[in-house]
Amino acid sequence: MEKRPVGINDLFETKSVTNPVLSPNDEEAVVVVTEMNKEDNEYYSAIHHIDLRTQNVTQWTFGKQKVSVPKWSADGKMLAFLSNRTEKNQLYVLQTAGGEARQLTECKNGVGSFEWAPSGQKIWFSGSLKTGETFVSKEEAKKEFPQPVRVTKMKYKADGAGILPQDEFAQIGCVDLATCSVTNFTSEPCDHSLEAVSHDGEQLVVGVNRKENDDQDFSSPLILIDTATKEETVLVDEQGYFGDVYFSKDDRYIAYVGADLTFKNATQAEVFVYDQANGLTMNLTTGIDAPVGDDSISDHLQQAVAPGVVWTEDEQLYFQLSVMGDVRLYAATLDGAIYPATGEDEHVHGYDVASNGEFALLTVSTATHPGELYLQTIATGERTALTTFNENWLKKVQPVAPQAVQYMSGATEVHGWLLKPADYEEGKQYPLIVEIHGGPHAMYGNTYFHELQVLAANGYGVLYVNPRGSHGYSQVFVDGVRGDYGVGDYEDIMAGLDEVLAQESWIDSDRLGVTGGSYGGFMTNWIVGHTNRFKAAVTQRSISNWISFFGVSDIGYYFSDWQLNADMRDADTLWKHSPLKYAKQIDTPLLILHSENDFRCPIEQAEQLFITLKDLGKVAEFVRFPQSDHNLSRTGKPNLRVARLKEIIGWFERYL
Incomplete structure (x- = not known):
């Protein structure tokens, strides 16, 4: 049977196998298996038991529920x-x-x-x-009316x-x-x-x-x-x-x-x-x-x-x-x-x-x-x-295997991966999308990533790298982004793009896209405000204005200081690193995706960027996701995760 590329609805086909726990005699174990249910629009999980002597696997819990952290007596x-x-x-x-x-x-x-x-x-x-x-105290059920909340702490x-x-x-x-x-x-x-x-x-x-x-x-x-x-x-x-x-x-x-x-x-x-x-x-x-x-x-x-x-x-x-x-x-x-x-x-x-x-x-x-x-x-x-x-x-689907990418950005060595389009044919040219991770102190890795596979399945090459600020490459490297947002990290990402363009003739340099979420959304905003090399961009759960972020994010008042070495006593520095400052320079069509209940990067960050771009006559659209927080792409409602991926694919189809 000929295998097909990964599709959006494969979200409902794959299962997440996690949390292995050995029994005290080391002869048995349990794992948690989680899957997304399309009909109920929920996540369900079950505990499975493994007899290590016979390797028999038996499901131990059932029903429409989530279970977690099993522990043996x-x-x-x-x-x-x-x-x-x-x-x-x-x-x-x-x-x-x-x-x-x-x-x-x-x-x-x-x-x-x-x-x-x-x-x-x-x-x-x-x-x-x-x-x-x-x-053990119990309160009698009673009708509750909304009450004001007195806030005395920043947390x-x-x-x-x-x-x-x-x-x-x-x-x-x-x-x-x-x-x-x-x-x-x-x-x-x-x-x-x-x-x-x-x-x-x-x-x-x-x-x-x-x-x-x-x-x-x-x-x-x-x-x-x-x-x-x-x-x-x-x-x-x-x-x-x-x-x-x-x-x-x-x-x-x-x-x-x-x-x-x-x-x-x-x-x-x-x-x-x-x-x-x-x-x-x-x-x-x-x-x-x-x-x-x-x-x-x-x-x-x-x-x-x-x-x-x-x-x-x-x-x-x-x-x-x-x-x-x-x-x-x-x-x-x-x-x-x-x-x-x-x-x-x-x-x-x-x-x-x-x-x-x-x-x-x-x-x-x-x-x-x-x-x-x-x-x-x-x-x-x-x-x-x-x-x-x-x-x-896996018998019916063929994920694309990435190739490792390693290059110099100035004096800094940077590591990443490149996915070819799933339908790749020698001699043809294809658009390329640059994906940027959040954090910034996280890392792309050698793990299954559904979104990247969906982009490749839709005919895009995908470049994803770990710029300065990413974990896994030394304390100096992960610390290298602090106080330097939009400088060294921007150079690392653009140097990676230059590297693959020089090495891979199949990439069409006139059809480049960029996307990312959280810090990756900030960097997407920053990139389109500093270069017109990209023909389309999708920014997700992003930061556009560090001045307002300081007061509206659940972590803003200390994260800004930790990452930019500035707070509201130095608003000039906050504004210097804010993509909103460079909105006049944005000519790339920009799709803005944001969750209504995002308290990490609140939706006002997207609202400011959208209204500013529209006021300047730029090409921009704004999609708001209800009942969703900062983790929409990972743990959000299944139908909204599907809708998000369709928005991303649709935008790149329109402009690339």
């Missing part, structure tokens, strides 16, 4: 998970021997996270409560959440499995994150910032708490993000992942280990000039949850590392030895490691494969596929 007889089957995420548990899942919580605002107690008789969890409220809203409740905080509670009775463990009027439970059950690690006004405070202190006495030991308390905490098998060591603010939000994440025996902390990854974790972007993966680290019995630690477009599994020992455990040219977006360190479970995607679950022997690298959820789709 210490004896392996129960599996707990979160599900929105009653609208908000609640905690469920099922017997692994069989039977229906049982709901454990009825938290008014849902459950945020959870961890098993080692006894298997209770589960710790977190959820939001009003001050003075308990997890009062968040993309995806909207206006934040002013008198609610994340608290930690505990539910007894036998009785379903719930008790509160914390009650202070500040947010608590449940990070880890020791294997003996006597200690919790909790993240909590007790500062009354945290508008300019970006610390996330980690506190070790004795569950009986509530005595506290501070693990880390400095500006930056620290979390993903895991106890070693004997509870002596506590590993966590974090990054300080030396380079603001461009600081690469590291693995730290705290030794309870002597109170000392070591940085295990200080010798690696790459970020710990998964910084690769994709529009296919759903609920791609991976542990920050995994301990083995011999006190080795495994973790993800983002490097040169790959996300690889690495291992480290406490004496400082570090080595890669997986190869190149792929995206390891989920993993777990056997207690004895002999094998790992991996969920892996590549540029031409949406991903499956694999078992890999650590010593030999031998790999066996355990699932085939996307096998039938």
